[in-house]
Amino acid sequence: MSFKNLDQLYRSVIMDHYKTPRNKGVINDGGISIEMNNPTCGDRIQLSMQVEDGVVKEAKFDGEGCSISMASASMMTQAVKGKEVDEALKLSEIFSDMMLGKEYDDSIDLGDIEALSGVSQFPARIKCATLAWKAMEQGVEKS
Known part of the structure; x- marks a missing residue:
């Protein structure tokens, strides 16, 4: 698959989570x-x-926000449901490394989350993508 096709696929996954968010509610x-x-x-x-x-x-x-922020929240809630707290925190660490362009443990299947990997090329958007993950980290610390 060419880079252009992969980029289009990733964009469509992000837009799908933005337009049809999973686990939206309180x-x-x-x-x-x-x-x-x-x-x-x-x-x-x-x-x-x-x-x-x-x-x-x-x-x-x-909440409300840009497509990257809301898609990331949708993906994060899907990824952590049913996981042990340690596993959820490990996913958050992997996600953070991916956002910062660092090497990360790719033995774990990130599923749709990988669609956000291109955000690392836009430093101003990294905070958008990591907002929900930071909230999750704070939440499990309270548990």
């Missing part, structure tokens, strides 16, 4: 709630999580 019956924003571009997220016995049982998000 967990009202207990759990953890974290609100964060990116004042640089106006992204705002509220992440709701239920963590029981060291496992992320549920993760939802609400």
Whole structure:
């Protein structure tokens, strides 16, 4: 697959998560709630999580922002649901390394998350992509 076709595929995955976000909403019956924003571009997220016995049982998000921020939140909630806290934090570490253009553990299948790899070429957009992940890190620390 050519670079151009791969870039188009990644863009379509990002737009799919933006237009049809997964796990959009709020967990009202207990759990953890974290609100964060990116004042640089106006992204705002509220992440709701239920963590029981060291496992992320549920993760939802609400908020508004650019396509990268909202798609990343959608992808993150999908990726961490059902994972042990340590696994969720490892995914966040891998994602952060990918965003910073560092070598990362590619033995773990990132699925749709890999579509965000091109964001690393746009330093101003990295904060957009990592906002939900930073919220998740804060959330599991509260659990």
